[in-house]
Amino acid sequence: MSHTRKAAWAGAFYEASPRDLKRRIRWSYQHRLGPGTLPEARGQARSIKGLVAPHAGYIYSGPVAAHSYLELARDGFPETFIILSPNHTGLGSLVSTMTTGAWETPLGVVEIDSELARELNHSPIIDDDPTAHLKEHSIEVQLPFLQYLEEDFQMVPLTMMMQDLETSQEVGEAIHQAVKATGRDVVVLASTDLTHYKAQEVAAMEDQKVLQALEKLDEVAMQEVVEKYNVNMCGYGPVAATLIATKLMGATQAQVLKYATSGETSGNYQEVVGYAAAVIR
Secondary structure (H helix, E strand, C coil): CCCEECCCCECCCECCCHHHHHHHHHHHHHCCCCCCCCCCCCCCCCCCCEEEECCCCHHHHHHHHHHHHHHHHHHCCCCEEEEEEECCCCCCCCEEECCCCEEEECCEEEEECHHHHHHHHCCCCCEECHHHHCCCHHHHCCHHHHHHHCCCCEEEEEEECCCCHHHHHHHHHHHHHHHHHHCCCEEEEEECCCCEEECHHHHHHHHHHHHHHHHCCCHHHHHHHHHHCCCCCCCHHHHHHHHHHHHHCCCCCEEEEEEEEHHHHHCCCCCEEEEEEEEEC
16 A cells, blocks of 8 residues: 655645745745745756755745755756655654655655665665654655656655664665666755754854865765764764765765855844755766
């Protein structure tokens, strides 16, 4: 029996009505922290292997996320997105995918790429566990941005409660193997926010160190920064796994497209959350 996961966060992290949601996404592109331009025609280059995008409420992080999605639109759409996220809810197993069904948002339904998901599921560390995804927002909030650009694509969700380097390594290698086995054209998307609830200048300092390691495609250095400075970014494992997978898939460069904090959208600079958009080619 295949299962459609209903949107758990429509009306909370983003608008529940399709019209208002599309308007909010356009607002994100045109915001002063956004790229300032709407995505036009689709590119055909397909040089992008990986993306990093934030996952807070759109009013906070939508403008930063729009930088990643504009770059994607210019580059062209793959067949499938593998979307990696942290597990904020504590539900389900330690590393979880879904191998059948679809995800629904106000903008429509996105089918799971079952062949690719089952291939991923061969990895002993990855379980097929829909309960891990029931209430998790950090994959769900990426989907309307993708649907705004294109109706026809598939996805594989993968949420990580365990995010240590060894786990990230196994997940990254499993992604590479699954992509190779299926011959899919894939973009790996890491959903993460950066520093949480620290003062603006502290967050910016810590996050720059994380992003420098990301731009060097160095997941080991990134994890070391996270530990050394106690950077409470929620998705360091998904980012590390994405770096590992995309390097195995031939990526040679990463570029941070935009960094901003919730302070810049909310006006509260005492306790900010950091957001980054990045592309891996």
